[in-house]
Amino acid sequence: MKKILFPFFTFILIAAIGCTGKGPGKKELNAAATTAPDTGFTGIKKMMSGQYVVSEIEFKNGVRDGLMKTFYQSGQLRTTFWYVNGLRQDSARWYYQEGQLFRTTPFKNDTVEGIQKQFYRGGKIRAKIGWSKGMRTTFFQEFGSDGKLMGGYPSIVSTINDEYSSKGIYRINLDLSGKARDVKFYRGDFTDGRFDTIMFKQLTTIEGKAGLVLKKSTTPGPGSIDVIAYILTPLGNRYLTSKKFDLPYNDLK
Numbered sequence: 001m002k003k004i005l006f007p008f009f010t011f012i013l014i015a016a017i018g019c020t021g022k023g024p025g026k027k028e029l030n031a032a033a034t035t036a037p038d039t040g041f042t043g044i045k046k047m048m049s050g051q052y053v054v055s056e057i058e059f060k061n062g063v064r065d066g067l068m069k070t071f072y073q074s075g076q077l078r079t080t081f082w083y084v085n086g087l088r089q090d091s092a093r094w095y096y097q098e099g100q101l102f103r104t105t106p107f108k109n110d111t112v113e114g115i116q117k118q119f120y121r122g123g124k125i126r127a128k129i130g131w132s133k134g135m136r137t138t139f140f141q142e143f144g145s146d147g148k149l150m151g152g153y154p155s156i157v158s159t160i161n162d163e164y165s166s167k168g169i170y171r172i173n174l175d176l177s178g179k180a181r182d183v184k185f186y187r188g189d190f191t192d193g194r195f196d197t198i199m200f201k202q203l204t205t206i207e208g209k210a211g212l213v214l215k216k217s218t219t220p221g222p223g224s225i226d227v228i229a230y231i232l233t234p235l236g237n238r239y240l241t242s243k244k245f246d247l248p249y250n251d252l253k
Contacts, residue, residue, distance in 0.1 A: 006240065007245065008102050008243040011101050012129050014129065020198040027104045030113070034036075039124050040061050041059050041061075041062050042059055042060050042061055042062075043059060044056055044057065044058050044059070045057050045059060045189040047206055048134070049073075052073050052075075052103075053071055053075070054071055054073065055068065055069060055070045056067075056068070056069045057069075057092045058083070060243055061242060062210070063086045064083040064086050065083055065084060065085055065086070066082070066083060066167075067080060067081075067082060067083075067098075068080065068082075068083060068090065068253045072097050073105075073249065074097065076095070076097055076098075076099055076229055077095050077099070077102060077242070078092045078094070078097075079092065079093060079095070079105055079169070080092065081092050081107075081117075082107075083113075087107075087109050087110040088107040088110045089107055089108065090106070091104045091105065091106050091107070092100070092104065092105045092106075093105075095150060098121065100119070100121045100122075101119050101123075102118065102119060102125065103116065103117065103118045103119070104116065104117045106131070111133060111134040111239075112131040113132060113134070114130075114131060115128050115130055115139070115162060116128070117129075117153060120239075122145075122158075122180055123147065124143070124145060124147055125143050125147070126142070126235065127141065127142045127143065127230055127235060127237055128140075128141040128168060129141075129237060132192075132193065133192050133194060135194040135195055136194070136195040136238070136240060137192055137193050137194055138190065138195075138240050140237070140239055140240065142204040142237060148213070149243060150235075152178075153231065153233065153241065154176040154177045154178045154180040154183075154213055154229075154241075155176070155177045155237050155243075156175075156176065156177075156227060156229050156241060156242070157174075157175050157176065157177050157243055158172055158173055158174055158175065158243070158245070159172075159173045160172060160173070162248075163214060164248075164252075168215055168216030169213060169214070169215055169216070169248065170213075170214045170215075170247070170248075170252050171211055171213050172211065172212040172214070172227075172245055173194060173209070173211050174203070174209065174211060174212065174227060174229075175209050176208055176229065176231065177213060180208065180231055180232075181207055181208030182208070182231070182232035183205060183208050183229050183230065183231045183232070184202060184229070184230040185202070185203040185205050185210040185227060185228070185229055186200035186201065186202050186203065186227065186229075186230065187200060187201045187202035187203060187212060187225060187226070187227060188201060188226060188227075188228060189226035189228070189242065190228070190242065195228070195230075200228065204207070210224070212227070214247070214253060215252065215253050216251055216252065216253060217253045218251070219251065219253075220250055220251060221247070221249075221250060221252045221253045222247065222252075223246065223247060223250065224244050224245060224246045224247055224252075225243075225244070225247065226242055226243070226244050227242065227243050227245065228240060228241070228242045229241050229242070229243075
């Protein structure tokens with residue numbers, strides 16, 4: 001995830017940050033809040049949607065500084081963010097509509113940095129997900145409602161169609177072990193352990209399957225290629241796994 005600054009009048013979108021898991025809310029507010037531009041205001045601004053308060057934001061000299069809170073239509077607290085001189089810092093918090101803590105997300109200078117945590121309504125840990133410089137890392141743990149660490153996630157499996165000698169084509173067919181089908185495949189490798197999508201090429205995936213078609217060229221190619229799978233888990237999070245493929249020919253691209 002790249003570093004993004006959110007203006008306060010689009011605060012509703014904040015709830016989608018840094019999480020690929022399912023959020024706790026059942027309905028989204030479609031608020032069209034209006035307010036005067038900041039002109040050195042210091043204090044708390046309340047944003048309204050009709051008769052409902054949807055957020056309270058602390059300002060200092062016209063800049064968000066302090067606690068920001070958003071609310072469900074019921075009035076129950078939905079999220080909290082801590083700002084220092086306009087930048088999100090420390091841990092943001094998301095809450096279920098019933099009031100229990102759902103997720104905490106660590107921020108450093110407006111960028112997700114550290115271990116994001118999710119919780120069951122009863123308070124037990126649900127998941128721990130690693131972030132670095134606003135991007136996912138490979139650190140990933142999910143826990144059952146009994147507190148036990150979950151495992152058995154799908155891995156990348158493949159078959160090869162080698163038509164190099166006849167057509168100059170070498171095809172790698174990609175699939176997942178098990179029955180998982182909600183997956184995105186990418187060609188590329190992690191950048192210092194981070195899932196940086198700018199560095200990847202997303203592959204066309206149909207019903208959980210994708211393919212890499214490499215062709216004979218007139219210049220040397222890589223000796224191997226890497227593939228990353230971005231897999232939806234039963235708890236609604238995204239699990240990352242990768243696989244390296246050594247190539248039998250030195251001119252494939």
